[in-house]
Amino acid sequence: MMDDAPRLWTRRRMLGATGGLLTASAWVPPVLAAAPASTQPVKLPDIFAKTERERPGPPNPQPETERVGWAVVGLGHLSLEEILPAFGQSKRSRLVALVSGDRAKAQAIAKQYGVADKSLYDYKSFDQLKDNPEVQAVYIVLPNSMHAEFTVRAAQAGKHVFCEKPMANTSAECQQMIDACKKADRKLGIAYRLQYEPHHRAVIQMARNKELGTLKLFTANNGQNQGEPNQWRHKKALAGGGALPDVGIYCLSAARYFSGEEPTEVQGFSHSTPGDPCFKEVEESFAFHLRFPSGFQAHCTIHYSTHETKDLRLMGTDGWASMDPGFSYSGLRLRVGMKSRSFPKADDTVERSFSQPSQFAREMDHFSRCVQENVVPHTPSEEGLADLRIIEALYRSAQERKAVRLGAAKKLDAFRGPPPKEEG
Numbered sequence: 001m002m003d004d005a006p007r008l009w010t011r012r013r014m015l016g017a018t019g020g021l022l023t024a025s026a027w028v029p030p031v032l033a034a035a036p037a038s039t040q041p042v043k044l045p046d047i048f049a050k051t052e053r054e055r056p057g058p059p060n061p062q063p064e065t066e067r068v069g070w071a072v073v074g075l076g077h078l079s080l081e082e083i084l085p086a087f088g089q090s091k092r093s094r095l096v097a098l099v100s101g102d103r104a105k106a107q108a109i110a111k112q113y114g115v116a117d118k119s120l121y122d123y124k125s126f127d128q129l130k131d132n133p134e135v136q137a138v139y140i141v142l143p144n145s146m147h148a149e150f151t152v153r154a155a156q157a158g159k160h161v162f163c164e165k166p167m168a169n170t171s172a173e174c175q176q177m178i179d180a181c182k183k184a185d186r187k188l189g190i191a192y193r194l195q196y197e198p199h200h201r202a203v204i205q206m207a208r209n210k211e212l213g214t215l216k217l218f219t220a221n222n223g224q225n226q227g228e229p230n231q232w233r234h235k236k237a238l239a240g241g242g243a244l245p246d247v248g249i250y251c252l253s254a255a256r257y258f259s260g261e262e263p264t265e266v267q268g269f270s271h272s273t274p275g276d277p278c279f280k281e282v283e284e285s286f287a288f289h290l291r292f293p294s295g296f297q298a299h300c301t302i303h304y305s306t307h308e309t310k311d312l313r314l315m316g317t318d319g320w321a322s323m324d325p326g327f328s329y330s331g332l333r334l335r336v337g338m339k340s341r342s343f344p345k346a347d348d349t350v351e352r353s354f355s356q357p358s359q360f361a362r363e364m365d366h367f368s369r370c371v372q373e374n375v376v377p378h379t380p381s382e383e384g385l386a387d388l389r390i391i392e393a394l395y396r397s398a399q400e401r402k403a404v405r406l407g408a409a410k411k412l413d414a415f416r417g418p419p420p421k422e423e424g
């Protein structure tokens, strides 16, 4: 087993560092003496009436030295615009290394975020991460076709792996990643940010508490206009597919986690405008229908050439929950509709708004806690594999122009780990 305990100066470690010159009973390490106070949440007196919404209180960040050290691999849009800034909001995670094919870019970013020059790697020197004990977790933010290779190499370097969605281009690659992490006794989590997001968590809770009655239908539209034809998202070898694995995975995943069920029959319809240079290799749009064992169904459309559209609606016998936008990084709006309790002749439509901390900070902190406390991630590799199996079935269905049947799951939330308990 690798040493991935938080970097606390334990008495044993300190004695080792001082060559055992101090006797155990005489010596009190100053950092250890301060540690318990720094990990206790600071409480402030309540100033609001009970009728006001509850506040989470001040955040309780871990001291830098106790946090899990992360290396981020791939310095493109998602890393620079969302993930690196999110370390500023995280409470258990700290950025300690960068991996990029572009040395000058990596050096500029390292300066911005205080990463040491010795902790910059490229895709060849990546395996030397094994000699960097500061790095405990590696976040793979590369084109989809590279997820499998770098997950396997990270596990072989003794690191826990957090990998962007889609987990890989094929379910066979997902299985290789799972096997490699199992063999190296490392955790593998998939970055399904919305499963850590407060509005999505509230809808999951409403669904499990049957507040919407029996769930009947989920609908969603997720589209964006991709434009630039030469990007990797339009190359089948790099992306695995088009709109379906990139943005369709959010609709597919939401239908699964809101209901907790796994689909047993799926049908897909693929479309690309003939002659459009963006869609020579991958599909422009995809529509799919999923049938679940309870009778619940999902119907979703996904686009690479519509103006940004990200809405969803979950419908039950007694009410509905609707979000627009529903899949964005921020600004989510949740409305809930059901018969009014106080006016039986009326429907109530309420907006439920939660604070919107960085989804990336939340998912990274959850994974850091899993590393620190040896917990299975809420969105483990099996969750990523489940999506890839369904995506493969959907492509088969679209190609053969018929519904495809899938095996049933034995229980609700069949592939998910324990729910996240991140604060805020």
Ligand code: NAD
Pocket: 074, 075, 076, 077, 078, 079, 101, 141, 142, 143, 144, 164, 165, 166, 191, 193, 232, 238, 246
């Ligand atoms: P991007 O194109 O902006 O960045 C990709 C990075 O990989 C770039 O730095 C690029 O230089 C590097 N790279 C290395 N080898 C490459 C190659 N052969 N071809 C192209 N680029 C190469 O992409 P992105 O939007 O940052 O997406 C990266 C990953 O993150 C993808 O898996 C994507 O699905 C995922 N993603 C997830 C979310 C989310 O909300 N969770 C959002 C966007 C992207």
